[in-house]
Amino acid sequence: MEAAEVRELYEIQYSDLILLSSSSSSSSCSYHQEKMIMENLGPTGPGLLAIKNVPDASLLRRKLLPLARKLALLSPDDRKRILREHNLGSDVPLKNPDRNVSSFAMQLKYAQGLESFENKPSHRGCSHLSLEKENTGRISDFEDDEFDGLESMFKELGFCMMEIGLCVARICDRVIGGNELEQSLLESCAAKGRLIHYHSIVDSLVLREAGRRKGSTNRHANNHARSEQRLSKGANLDTNANQVRSCEIHHNLWQQWHYDYGIFTVLTDPMFLLSSQPTESSEVYISSYQECASPSGNSYLQIYDPNKNKVLTVKSSAESFIVQVGESADIISKGRLRSTLHCVCRPARLDNLSRETFVVFLQPAWSKTFSISDYSLEHYNSGCQSLEKAEENTAADQEQNSLGREIQKIVPPLSARLKDGMTFAEFSRETTKQYYGGSGLQSNK
Structure with a gap:
């Protein structure tokens, strides 16, 4: 399959976003920016x-993102203690040595965030951040001060x-009404x-080797051999650590x-870390890495565009923030906003490259009720219609058409998950069930 077409995102300056979200100005400049936001x-x-x-986001990003890798590769006992001390949890089973992703989570309260917005200093975060510390030393001798400021940086960047997100919502509301x-x-x-x-592939092998050493040698040796075999075939795990059925044309993914x-x-915008090749001491490998540019110059976030029946690779400016539409916004806006079907692909032939990112999910209250009585049925079933049209395309488009059909096989359509009068809690449960439940399309079967 050829490399996916690159989609450079429309970008707006943070200062313009703040001004646009707080102003009712009808200037030609603000009108153009609103129009471009809604179009995109x-x-x-x-x-x-x-x-x-x-x-100041650049400094926070540079300090916080490498900690994701450090946390992921700590021993389970050390990691559990550090997470507890910094009020973090995880929504993936970190004891699973076959996981493709490690995620460290925290609830961020709007009340604290709004207070932070109102009182934020002119130089956010500078009081507790220092970039002088080198990424050296043995992980077995790590000091807790490696994670100094973890909770505060997490909250500060999250707020x-x-x-x-609130600014973008305010702008969209003004256009939609x-x-x-x-x-x-x-309200959430x-x-x-x-x-x-x-x-990285090497990260996964190091974790599996550590698990093998800790447990019964014979049993874990067999598990280790099977893990390496699965890895070599490109098996995937989604962010909930469920193994996804391998598909020949989209198998090499970090996230399904x-x-x-x-x-x-x-x-x-993601950070890429290049680790040294492992030696007999996994501790040295874990603590030795350097930041590097994206090998392809893009984010490795891919989206499926139903209008073009194409997979596009997302590119944005370094150290920018990406805002992505979710299905609840699609529903609430009656289709004026479009949710994004996406995945994260893995670079080929770079076994020691990892990807770090920080994500904030903004959602409605669990009790929010969805009405689809005036939601366009054409939009509601747009994914299915796109595939029907794809059947009529020329032979030159068959590879993309095949990919589109394969994607739809593992993504439950909105029409199968959303019913009129559902609360967000019910919708999220049904969505999770149809993706990852016992008979879900991405379940571990």
């Missing part, structure tokens, strides 16, 4: 846009990203932040195809 988040756009030049998007976010009282480490089901997802 709407049904004819990619469902994403980027925010650049966020004050900043929540502010971005009413304030249902912003109000739905505030909290967003979820996740610090995520996408494992899916929709986010909240309102907005705000994520950092």
